Amino acid sequence: MKKISLVFLSGFISVIAIGQQFGGNPPSLKWKQINTDTVRIIFPVGLESQANRTATIVHRLAADNMNSLGSRVQKINIVLQNQTTIPNGYVNLGPYRSEFYMTPAFNNLDQGSITWADQLALHEYRHVQQYNNFKHGISKLMGILFGEDGYALASNAAVPDWFFEGDAVYQETVLSEQGRGRLPQFLNAYPSLWLSGKDYRWMKLRNGSLKHYVPNHYYLGYLLVNYGYSKYGNDFWKKVTSDASAFKGLVYPFQHAIKKHTGIEYKKFVADAFDFYKSELQTNLMNEENKTNYLQKTVTDTVDDMSVKNLTRETKMNGVPQTAGQGTFNQGGNAGIKNLSRIKKNFITNYYFPYAIGNDSLVYLKTSGRHLPAFYIRNSNGEKKLKLRDISIDEQFSYRNNKIVYAAYETDSRWSWKDYSVIKLLDVKTGKQKNITHNSKYFTPDISADGKKIVAVFYDTNGKNELHILNADDGTVIQIIKSNDIGLFTDPKFADNNTLVTAVRLPDGKMCLAIANIETGSVERLTHLSFNVIGYPQVKDGVVYFTASYIGNNDIYAFRLSDKKIFKVNRTPVGSYFPNVYDGKLYYSEFTANGYQLKQSDLPVVMQELTEADIKNLQSRFTPGSGIDILNSTTSRNFEVNKYSKGTRLFNFHSWRPYYSDPLFSFSLYGENVLNTLQTEIYYQYNENEKEHSVGAAAVYGAWFPYVNIGTQYTFNRVAAINNLKKEWSQLDSYIGLSIPLNKVSGKSGKSFSIGSNYVLRNEMVTGPSKMNFSNENFSYLNHFISFSQRRQRATQHIYSPFSYSVSLNHRHAITEYTGYQFLGSGSVTLPGFHSTHSVVLTGSFQQRDTVNPQLFSDRFPYSRGYEGRYFSRMWRASANYHFPILYPDWGFANILYITRIRGNAFYDFTKVYSRDKTTTADQRSTGIEVYFDTKWWNQYPLTFGFRISHLFDPDQFDGFKGNIFEIILPVSILPR
Template identity: 50%
Template structure:
């Protein structure tokens, strides 16, 4: 919920506030260029801020938000606070969030083309009914102690309080329930979403509640989204529509200081928290159907050591399979399987989607490519990989193409184009150079997904209609004509694959994602699988099909012979899918909300980027010995200005200070300025008391560049800061001292490059980073400090082991130590500060245990890991003629934990073994001593 001043691709590593998709998000600082112009719809309920050209989506969002604000049937309370909603249309990421500090929401408007994960509703509409539910949560959780924290310290501490009192599963479960209640779809009706817990139950996985809350680094554990939906839906089913409003009101007020949510459950459900969750799971277990035997054969052995997913199999001939493999221990890569162990073809480039197509020895897929400077702007580019040579070429650049396929003759690629304006079209491209051959017409304003060639003049595609229904459509390339192969329904369908006259595909017609086939000539539908966890990415050849089956051990490649297992299936137009589990409260007839809400036309005005630049949202104290600090924090809604105004008290010097720092990210460079006025400093000079006030001022710039491409995350940042210090003498002796002022410059450059990390990787399997900084006086004094450091990451003996080589060099002026020491010494020694120093370190990191164990819903241990290290530091005399080595070795042990099922903290301890004497601390070579390693900041500034 706090703003992060980082490039957007770091969303892969961060936990966001309330986000819509399964991908985490971050509040991007300075992510849009100044050339992007904005408009607004400003009402008493919401301010929708949007780029020019997004008027219709903004109007629909405002209409739905006003209608939801009036809806009292399933409300969490009656409190209403106005919120800012920003529509972001430049990114290819499909997401959304609501955050406090400041109170705002952002919608990432490019829809996901994975029909089974997020459904087929209009994406902006689905975002609205999901994200505004989070707004209603934040509005109505301002009670009791939570409200007091918000009043005393602002929105960030309000967020801390309500997150401590209400579990994350409720936030997302309640929002998913809302999207299900207010539409004919929503994830509460999607089998892929609902099958996750039945997959665990069917395979006898009996995980503890804390493991279900916190996840695992080895086993598949559903996220808090499906967990929350099952709990919320059960609570409403058994205890009525007002149950959760009562529970959350008392919990957010901290009625019962410890475990307030659990206590509120006990009060209003009449059973304790553990019983409530057990009864909820039992409720769904009794509903789920048994799975019949379907004659399926696993193609590859099941991996029991860690989660492994084998996706999008293609039968390439002679019993060979091409597929994508992702695991908790390996980076995503393409594999070919013939006999024995699958052979790796190549690691996949960084991608947002696992989809790829294969034909005639070539793989085509879409890869993620961010813009160099602007974090809200990124692209989806096409790559073509030759499986024989392992060589890959970039087919398109700076495009937004998705779900490509290669024509039978290999000359053409078809891909779905999504534009920032929200239009969707099928593009035919040259497979040689990626040039556009033809754009197929889309007069129905459809969204095409997963196109597949039937022949050189026809293709079949899953099609989303504007009202959220889906069908398979056949497109004639020469004419652009579209005819339906299956009737439109609210069931999701996708992943078609053509074999002779038959199109094989996955659909949720029966409440499960099953494999079907349809004849292109007669349009008769047959069902091939029936129940049992979901079947995806079907590929047919001769008399058998291969597909990925969703299980508790990951997606398994399964082969099934056709024949008696295929049965006719009769599908009617507008047929509603069967429900896996009943949805509470659907009798209130709100499933037509999206269609029945009248369109209100709101007035639109220009929104200037300088609007409310100073937007203070939080204020709080911070203490780090010897300084006490009280700060006001601010961010404007477009997140281009970050502010901190503060008071500072130094208890050692007994001084007071006032300061301001501002960082502006709305232009190509970040611009920063800061000033601090310190009062009543004093010192004794030649037996006289000198008193003065000190004004420190800084101005600078830096340019953060995201050069990520291919399989590497790459970031470059460089800049300069100018510092000015003025000292103003005060007190009775002020005329006895000269006024002191001086300036200095700081220049820096940093570079980092690394491959993607799998879930179990402690550090990347390959990567490096380097930073260089030079500070030097400009006026008054002579002095400088040069600092260079870097790290190299290499693979260890096993896939989840890491070797880290580190080095740092520092040199300063010998006449005056004008700048503070920035070199951390060899572990186990005092930090020395000589005119020249360097240090090298060798580290070997490895996991020791993956316990997945916790106690009392307080602390959960995901991983215990170790590190063996060797440090060599060398310090030099001022004339550089003498030097001394400081060497140490030892071991470190780290515990990767979650506290209160939400907050990730790593702590540990270190055993140091000195190989040299430490003269300052009187430690001798051979001594061993023990250190506790704590997080740098448990509560960030």
């Protein structure tokens, strides 16, 4: 016999990616504001200059409205967050606000070198302009009907995420001298696919892959937005987004708008854009080959063909030539290249920062889709894992004399906005690791040759930036190097025990190499200033090897300290990174469509010397649209600064919308203040089963160390039959409680601990004729809970963490009127399976209640799968699950449904239930298989659903069923409550 039913997953997805942290700042943080008609900048004390600068740029953007999407300006609240070390920012609806994470990104080649607050203002305010001007037609109507959440749902459904981010990257590019649209590392994402012959279908490019490298929507969006502006004019995207957000073309509004304003199908528009860039890429590669044709030619051939004059002498000094003229190349720059890593077919593997530690040995960081980040040693005997790396913001580390030093990410236990970057020191020989600093904000550290000193970039909450020389034993500060002329120090490296080389950013966004004297603290520029980015310097025998974006691509260069000349060391199609030189060999990682791959080449004897123009001129493979540098042409204004009260608009209602979870229908009004310390809800609710109407309100306040939650619900005209008598009453349920949520990221895992109690009071008010037979009843109970969990980080293809555990205990007991209790405990452990992507999940639960008032507390026990079950006085369950991937289809249809992964789970559940007096027991055993589909809908919204086939070994205590049951597994809700 078969039985079919419907079950729901316990998770949900959010339509909008939320970056905020509830109650994330300590109450000791004091806030100020700049409040104008265009923007309110809310910031901690100490960030006055950054707030003024942000307000200045926002006002310039709002006034000039370049590359306009519309003329509407709606005031925005922007909160500057300075406690976090993560570089980020976002604009959100529900409520309408933006937050800037003020610690800059230290990866020059990835994010560029313009001032971080300026880049955030250019990028994030473009999102503000987008949301301000997409209120047309149905999108506007959804905002009226359901508030900001409704508008967000409609506008994000109408306009794809690639446009939102691509348009913002375009703005940061055309309105500055740099921006990511001019950076080779950003621009080479798609060329890496094209040069590898990977011509993925559109839906794969939109939705990504768990097994292949697919550039995300930022990269895709910039290329398409830039092409649209270049091909069809500055008002093109204004017309497209206006029509799309109005849903002119109900099913595919954006595609319809593209066709209307280009005269071609959406698919053809994308193909034309890619063909345009492929043509530019081919032309640029041919020009670069003509300029630096050392791949095939000898020195004589290059000189003759290029007609390079004044080449009078070539001598070798520390592996780099000294030339009298402009210089040339040998056959030469890429001669003797060896691939040191194997390309994996079904998952991406990246190799970072190779360091030679002998004639045949390398140490490096390796990450992949199937394995956690770890340090490895490779030699003639193969590859050996040294140690898993702790959770970190980036991949950078340094090595010298059997010591690895890197910066790891840690968080404060209570305040989620407050986190740290701490220095770790790993001994390669012993495998032992220790913390050098605690609760610090240090970045990109390097260790001296004698192992006694560590240099790191220090960046504090007020934006102060210095180089700190630390004692490698205990982390104490030995020396501080600072300069008012330098906006940001990055990538410091020891040239010797008394000298540092560092890539520095100036306040105007230009970069150069600099040298610092540890004893005197002096800093001297080494190279010409340029908007070309520089990174990953390594010093060897008086020569600084580094990656730079000179001549339009990220290649490796050599700077000779003796005469301050720069030479081009190699050339690769889409970038070379992390250079390390040892015994005449160059080790580096080359960016490819299969990840960063290890390479080894002979260090060339003769190299091209760069001219001043090569260094100063910023070249780009793909020409960005015309614009104006507003950053260096805008003088910061002095706005009035006032105190910002934390109680400002605590009750900030932003959205109103329905929600349904069988059998409850509700319509709620949601609120949240700008600082995200109070969340509120006022609601109406209808219970379909009981035919009852209710109204209620709830709030949680998170600005104090414990969360305070309070709520009440009034239910009208309840009816029940008790002892053959009809009872009619209204019911008021109220609660108040405290909880302490603690979350800590450190080492290789995240830990969470939560404890709290709620007091619940029920007042029953008998109505109508029932007053003759029933009296008003009041009772109260306490609900206590405690939970603890720890989860190790996951690789991309991991279904679950390779190691995690959780324990949750809950106890509810009456304290007035009635006697009664219910205890529920549950726990789980996840372990690795037989394959790196498989997971074993073991779970257990125990529930017991009193037998006097069995219906006082509702049943929450997780029964064996397939059973309906009954509410017994005692129940326990043990479960074993084996999760495994089945297929990575990377397939979709009609831009509606895309399947990234199909996965399975084989399970066995054992539940034992007890009679009222605990003398009789019954087993409830089941086994079966579940199949899940990890999908994306409409190219944006992740959703998991599946089905389950269970075999019930024992009769169900609810209805006596025994046999096979088929269940559809759906998410509880598409939208969050």
